[in-house]
Amino acid sequence: MKVLNIAAYKFVALEDLAELQAGVRKALQSRAIKGTVLLAEEGINLFLAGSCSDIHDFLAWLRRDARFHDLEVKESWSSAQPFRKLLVRIRPEIIRMNHPAIQPAAGRAPAVDASTLKRWLDTGYDDAGRPVVTLDTRNAFEVDVGTFRHAIDWRIDKFTDFPQALLAHRAELEGKTVVSFCTGGIRCEKAAIFMHEASVEHVFQLDGGILKYFEEVGHAHFDGECFVFDDRRAVNPALAPRVDVGALSDRPPAKTMKSCPVI
Incomplete structure (x- = not known):
């Protein structure tokens, strides 16, 4: 089975972070999607993988929120799930720079x-x-x-x-x-x-x-190639993974994978 990998972010003012976190986590869990979603007052950052139908269904759900209606997504494919779990976290920034004046x-x-x-x-x-x-x-x-x-x-x-x-x-x-x-x-x-x-x-x-x-x-x-923060390790210019993640299912995560994915 082919797995669809998506990367997306949007800088947009968010206020209801705890409520949004609960809703996003529930929507992803019900569709068996794994990966990481970071939420902050400045926006959303996500790196997710699942079946094509589940990913597109989740995106349709997310885009019903007017704040994310124009969320742009980068897509690539792998032969197996490259993420080991689902994380939906609230952070001070969706990508940390420590310069709050940058908005x-x-x-x-x-x-x-x-x-x-x-x-x-x-x-x-x-x-x-x-x-x-x-x-x-x-x-x-x-x-x-x-x-x-x-x-x-x-x-x-x-x-x-x-x-x-x-x-x-x-x-x-x-x-x-x-x-x-x-x-x-x-x-x-x-x-x-x-x-x-x-x-x-x-x-x-x-x-x-x-x-x-x-x-x-x-x-x-x-x-x-382009390094990615999941078990694919990297993708080439054809967006194909360096590693067959299906062969890694019993291996421990690489040391660098302890970091949350950024895009």
Whole structure:
């Protein structure tokens, strides 16, 4: 049986967190879906897997809430369930940055889609003639699995290190168009806003992150695979898993899987 894996997030103001947590957990449990959902006052972040019908039924249920009616989802497939349990948690942030003034729900940084980024990377310049650089906002161990060719990598250990790294390296970005990217868009969205507020002049986020880029463009300008926080370990540009998770059902989780998934 094929298992549908989805990754999604949305920055939107949420107030009824305990009630929403209970409702989401019940909806997922009744459909035998596993994975992680993070809820915070700033929005929702999820990484889930289940049967195609159950996933689509859950998304239809979730989108009946007006706050999530336009939730965009990245999809991929595996031969078995890559998650070992279901977690629905309330957190201070859906992706921790420790900069509460960064509020993506109040306004996004400019985004560039996958096909536009590919076109820019084909020539090395954006439409205004500025040199283009990509900036990896992920943790160093994720970058080591795969990243854009010649991407800037500050070897951060966790996303909360990003603001200080940016301030230390800001001069390197002057005169360039910077495209921040991550797995599914959530980290590079906060990173792009922070860079804009730190007076980096020409900043974009890669809309939908690496997963959306793979879906729309494939492997162009990307070396390796995209690390994911589940038993698949990573997905290639065809969104196929590195590991046959069906063969891992009796193995203990990898050490890095103790972290909650981020996208």
